[in-house]
Amino acid sequence: MTGDLAALQRTLGAEHAAIFVLGALGGRAATLPAPQLRAALASAYDAHVLRRDELRTMVIGTGGDPVAAEPAYRLPSPLSTAAQITAEALRVERTCVTTYAALVAASTDDERRWAVEALATTAVGEADFGGHPQALPGLGSG
Amino acid sequence: MSGSRGSRAVSRRALLRVGGATTVVGAAVLSGCDLGHDSSSKPAAVPPPDPDQHIVDAARAELRGLVARLSATSGAASLVASHRLQLAALQGDPPPTTQRSRAFTPNQILARERRAAGRFTHWAFTCQNGDLARVLASVAAGIRMQLVVRGTA
Numbered sequence: 001m002t003g004d005l006a007a008l009q010r011t012l013g014a015e016h017a018a019i020f021v022l023g024a025l026g027g028r029a030a031t032l033p034a035p036q037l038r039a040a041l042a043s044a045y046d047a048h049v050l051r052r053d054e055l056r057t058m059v060i061g062t063g064g065d066p067v068a069a070e071p072a073y074r075l076p077s078p079l080s081t082a083a084q085i086t087a088e089a090l091r092v093e094r095t096c097v098t099t100y101a102a103l104v105a106a107s108t109d110d111e112r113r114w115a116v117e118a119l120a121t122t123a124v125g126e127a128d129f130g131g132h133p134q135a136l137p138g139l140g141s142g
Numbered sequence: 143m144s145g146s147r148g149s150r151a152v153s154r155r156a157l158l159r160v161g162g163a164t165t166v167v168g169a170a171v172l173s174g175c176d177l178g179h180d181s182s183s184k185p186a187a188v189p190p191p192d193p194d195q196h197i198v199d200a201a202r203a204e205l206r207g208l209v210a211r212l213s214a215t216s217g218a219a220s221l222v223a224s225h226r227l228q229l230a231a232l233q234g235d236p237p238p239t240t241q242r243s244r245a246f247t248p249n250q251i252l253a254r255e256r257r258a259a260g261r262f263t264h265w266a267f268t269c270q271n272g273d274l275a276r277v278l279a280s281v282a283a284g285i286r287m288q289l290v291v292r293g294t295a
Contacts, residue, residue, distance in 0.1 A: 097283075104279045105272035112275060116266045120283040124290050133220075133287035135227035136280045 005062045007106035011115070012059060014099040015052040016069035018092050022048060024075055025085050025092075034082040040128035041089060047125070048096070051118060058111060090129035094137075097122050101138030194269045201265055201278060202234035204258055209236055210243040211254070218251065221288060228281045252292070259285040 022045040029038045056066040079085055100122060103115035123137035192198075209225045212218040226236055237243075246254065262282035266275045 101276050101280055104266065105276040107272070112272075113267055116263060116275075116279040116282070119279050120263070120286050123283040124286050127287070127290050131287075133224065133284065133291050135224040135284045136231055136277070137283045137287060139231070139277065139280045 004107050004111060005059065005064045007103045008055060008059050008062060008111065009064060009067050011099050011103045012052065012055040013067050014096055015048050015055055016067070017073050018048045018096050019045065019052060020069065020073045021075060021092050022089065025079065025089055028079050029082070029085050032082050032085075034085075037082050037086060041085075044089065044093065044125060044128070047121070054114065058114070086129050090126060090131050093122055093126050093129060093131070097126070097138040098140070194271050194274055197265045197269045197278075198232060198274070201262065201281070202229060202232050204261060205229040205232070205234060205281075206237045208254060208258060211246050212251070213237075214243045215245040215251065218246070221251070221255070224284060224288060228284060231277050231281070252289070255285055255289055259289065 022041055026038065026041040026045060029041055032038075059066040076084075076088055079088060097119055100115050100119040104112055104119060107115055119138055123134070126137075205225050205228055209222055209229065212222045212225065229236060259282050262278050262285065266279035266282060269275050269278060
């Protein structure tokens with residue numbers, strides 16, 4: 001497996017997890033009087049589904065067999081309030097930002113361009129879940 | 143998350159690439175050992191030029207310029223702090239505190255921050271080294287996050 005392909009597969013694996021968790025969070029939020037949170041979760045979910053599909057295409061284009069999603073992913077508990085759901089959504093987004101940053105480092109050309117855009121778009125979207133600006137998102141900096 | 147802890151971690155990573163001097167010094171020491179007694183009869187090894195050095199220089203200059211002007215601008219403390227962290231990640235020295243710069247107008251802040259975000263994105267696309275690209279892309283994203291807070295992304 002080339003470096004690029006391994007990084008693409010790791011990113012695809014992260015997208016699978018993000019989609020699962022965001023979907024579950026959307027289900028939990030459906031019962032809450034929190035329309036903005038529901039909208040933000042739906043938007044994030046759609047964005048990650050789109051990226052998952054794009055990553056699958058990139059993996060195939062690199063000669064790989066796209067990694068499949070796990071049957072399930074662990075959810076933190078409890079997840080009953082809007083604040084808990086929001087915090088978990090922010091954690092998911094930040095994890096993805098870090099994964100995209102790693103893909104930037106491991107890729108070139110079109111894959112790097114994709115990763116740079118995904119990093120920035122997702123970092124900016126953290127504000128929907130109460131995220132504050134970071135100087136160096138994806139690098140572990142506050 | 144701790145900003146200072148993150149900054150040090152990033153600096154170490156960046157040093158691998160951005161601190162081209164590290165590689166240069168190492169190469170010089172190694173070549174000195176290899177040359178042994180014949181050092182006077184062979185030309186000194188010349189390290190290859192760093193293909194990303196112009197990007198590193200431009201990126202540092204961009205951030206230094208922003209820090210200098212924003213430091214003279216009221217209400218821009220968070221931007222100054224952010225750009226200082228980003229400059230440190232690129233192993234860049236901040237502008238001297240004695241440097242006198244004109245303050246930005248609010249519109250100038252937005253224009254310069256947008257321009258910087260675009261430049262760092264472009265540099266992340268075009269630099270050769272992946273670790274450097276990661277830092278540059280992160281800086282671009284960090285600038286865009288600040289623009290969102292200001293409601294102007």
